[in-house]
Amino acid sequence: MGNCLSRDDSKTNSYSPVALAVGESKSFNGVQIVPEPVYNWHQTEATTIISLDSNYKELRPEDVVINVSNGVHLTIVVYLGSMLYQLSGEIYATVSEMSVDFIDGRCDVCLTKFEVSHWSALHGGAPLAVKFAPKKKFEMMYCSCAVKEVRQVTHDTKMFLVEFPSLAYVCVPLGHHVFIRHVAEEYEIVRPYSPVVNLEGDRGFEQGRSILLLIKIYPSGSLTRLLAHLAPGDSIEVSRHEGTFTEECFHHTDTLFLIAAGTGLTPMTKLIRRFLEMGESKQVKLLCANKTEEDQIMERELTALQESSHARFEVRHTLSQSSATWSGLKGRVNREMLQEVFNASEGKEIFVCYCGNLPFNIMMRRILRGFKFPEDHCHLFG
Numbered sequence: 001m002g003n004c005l006s007r008d009d010s011k012t013n014s015y016s017p018v019a020l021a022v023g024e025s026k027s028f029n030g031v032q033i034v035p036e037p038v039y040n041w042h043q044t045e046a047t048t049i050i051s052l053d054s055n056y057k058e059l060r061p062e063d064v065v066i067n068v069s070n071g072v073h074l075t076i077v078v079y080l081g082s083m084l085y086q087l088s089g090e091i092y093a094t095v096s097e098m099s100v101d102f103i104d105g106r107c108d109v110c111l112t113k114f115e116v117s118h119w120s121a122l123h124g125g126a127p128l129a130v131k132f133a134p135k136k137k138f139e140m141m142y143c144s145c146a147v148k149e150v151r152q153v154t155h156d157t158k159m160f161l162v163e164f165p166s167l168a169y170v171c172v173p174l175g176h177h178v179f180i181r182h183v184a185e186e187y188e189i190v191r192p193y194s195p196v197v198n199l200e201g202d203r204g205f206e207q208g209r210s211i212l213l214l215i216k217i218y219p220s221g222s223l224t225r226l227l228a229h230l231a232p233g234d235s236i237e238v239s240r241h242e243g244t245f246t247e248e249c250f251h252h253t254d255t256l257f258l259i260a261a262g263t264g265l266t267p268m269t270k271l272i273r274r275f276l277e278m279g280e281s282k283q284v285k286l287l288c289a290n291k292t293e294e295d296q297i298m299e300r301e302l303t304a305l306q307e308s309s310h311a312r313f314e315v316r317h318t319l320s321q322s323s324a325t326w327s328g329l330k331g332r333v334n335r336e337m338l339q340e341v342f343n344a345s346e347g348k349e350i351f352v353c354y355c356g357n358l359p360f361n362i363m364m365r366r367i368l369r370g371f372k373f374p375e376d377h378c379h380l381f382g
């Protein structure tokens, strides 16, 4: 973490620590009690380091979101199951750089002071506010991000590389989404988007510092008709992440079956990459549903991945309005189409994820119920 030298113990916070060991949690009347994180801080002349002990050894980079807006307004959010911990408020003086380290359940946020000086407290005006409560009791946090690149992907979808400010850290977990907000004089538009990864080469973004969004533009859509005009150098407001998916749910599965309609493919890209990385025994089958050939997203990347995957990744496409030359599956996703795939995977434990528009999701839920899939072997992104 660079030049973090001496610890100034007199500046530790007085927030009451919990009497649980790292990684331990207790339950009371069957309700899991999540221990509350504690924070501490120390400084050198050049840096201030905030150490946040989450009490969870398994704390991952994606469990922490940080933003220091205008160099002085600090927000640190820690995701702990159904609970959020938030430390927020104005810090003593302006900072110009930030780096983050994770060690055994502790998160160290190292802030470089704009001016070399000694801080007599961590906070500026009022003491920093601490809130530890169920997720739904928090307002969404947004930060202004820079659009770095825009690329037309199909006739109506665009890829946006969006960079968080240098004093922000947002690492979106697998299967989670962010919100984009547009605030006009009299109204506010907020829509969720699932960050994607490149399926070939590097991920296409820098973990924690940027995200890649693939967005379908609706000419009459409230938000996307505005996003259609974004160019490199413009800014957009992006939230911290949200979602219910946890990677653990498919750890014991050998076959992941993904059903995506249109831009429902977006959460699947990360899943495909991550699942294939988990071991040679893992297989992914993807069924993409679109209207026409022109609507197919990332088709070249998916085909290339299939060819290089040694039969561990298989993609099928179905079109509801196919041309005479189309040789893939035809029609909307239906029971028979899924039956064929499930039969081919007989004897294997399957985990199914699906994502599309509302009518598609309702239809998929009905079909999957018909197959008597255990609820905990299915996940809907939506």
Ligand SMILES: Cc1cc2nc3c(=O)[nH]c(=O)nc-3n(C[C@H](O)[C@H](O)[C@H](O)COP(=O)(O)OP(=O)(O)OC[C@H]3O[C@@H](n4cnc5c(N)ncnc54)[C@H](O)[C@@H]3O)c2cc1C
Pocket (backbone or CB within 6 Å): 177, 191, 192, 193, 194, 195, 214, 215, 216, 217, 218, 219, 220, 221, 222, 223, 224, 225, 263, 266, 267, 381, 382
């Ligand atoms: C968890 C989640 C993740 C998502 N991730 C992505 C993603 O990665 N990429 C992506 O492109 N999208 C994604 N979406 C969809 C996205 O959030 C927006 O819904 C989408 O971008 C449309 O927003 P909009 O404001 O432009 O359109 P809206 O104004 O919401 O309208 C969408 C379309 O419906 C039409 N419409 C609106 N109201 C009506 C009505 N009453 N009757 C008939 N038609 C109507 C509009 O004309 C437009 O064509 C995701 C959705 C969810 C829930």
